Amino acid sequence: MKLAVVSAGLSSPSSTRLLADRLTAAALGHLDAEPQVMEVRELATEIAQHLVTGFPPARLAAALDTVAAADGLIAVTPVFAASYSGLFKSFFDLIDKDALTGKPVLLGATGGTARHSLVTEHALRPLFTYLRAQVQPTAVYAASQDWGEQGLARRITRAGTELAHAMSPAAPDTAAVLAPRSPTGAITSTDPANGFRTVPFEQRLAALRAE
Template identity: 55%
Template sequence: MKLAVVTAGLTQPSSSRLLADRLAEAVTAQVEAEVRVIELRDLAVDVANAFVTGFPNTRLREVIEAVTGADGVVAVTPIFSGSYSGLFKSFFDVIDNTALEGTPVLIGATGGTARHSLALEHAVRPLFTYLRAVVVPTAVYAASEDWGGASDDFTDGLGRRIARAAGELAELLRHRTPKAKAGEEAEEEVVPFEEQLAALRPLIQ
């Protein structure tokens, strides 16, 4: 299994990356998967050039193939002005709108205050629904107060949400057939000619 983790945090260290890492760890604790972390901040110029030129360069194309070829995706964005970041949206805009069809996706977001948490439902979830992905029911939002060092209602609540969302994604991954690697075609089952002929005999008689 391949799990692509896309994070759109702009700073280093980033709370979006921290949330993405915790989500990925919770998923891989339940299902074995190869994790590829993609920091969109490193691809900002490549994404902008893709809009100007009309096609992605080699580096961006490789990242897009990693995301669209993954068996599952964890996508985390910071919330700005009540919605996903421009970089987050721009990256998924350069992906073909059918490339994530049927792919399980766990969405997460971070922000300075909990009042932005609904952005996951009115902005992020509809984006992946449009891309025909299968978005898990639980979305995970982490406000600044969720990162407290002591054990409290805020911190424990975040941990429970992460565990629940990761469990939902892991369950979907368990029931998927791993995608073929890039450049490989899925092998078709070869039915021996004798078996094909035997199946036709009742129809001929």
């Protein structure tokens, strides 16, 4: 099993990379996977070349293939102007439109102030939802004052556990979870070979009135 980790920090050392490493460690505490870390800043020139020419240099192509082939993804960006960084967005602009479909993704962001804490919800989550990724419920934002605080550590642990569960072969069958239910509340069909049976609205309404 492979876990791709994309860190878009611009400095070295970087708080963005530190958050990515801590999220990775939290996930690997519950998952047997091989992490593959990509520093987007090291691919900045190749990203610009691809955007201009339409052809990815070999190193960038390998990074894009790594993300596409991974069983799960951790994506962490610094905050600029209340959103993800341009370099982070440019990298994911180059991902094949179907590469993240159904892939479990854990989101993280770093910034200098807690005022940007909703960036994971108003910027990152819509982006990866558009790419049809399976975005995990807990996203982690770390402001400068959060490092060393128990609250951040708890969020990291919870987020890593969610990603590990989503990547696990023992995770619940999505088809069974989403299968429609009969008027009595029982699942009408959990056999993929039989497909789903639609319960007419009138029938369901009558059942509810009888309860």
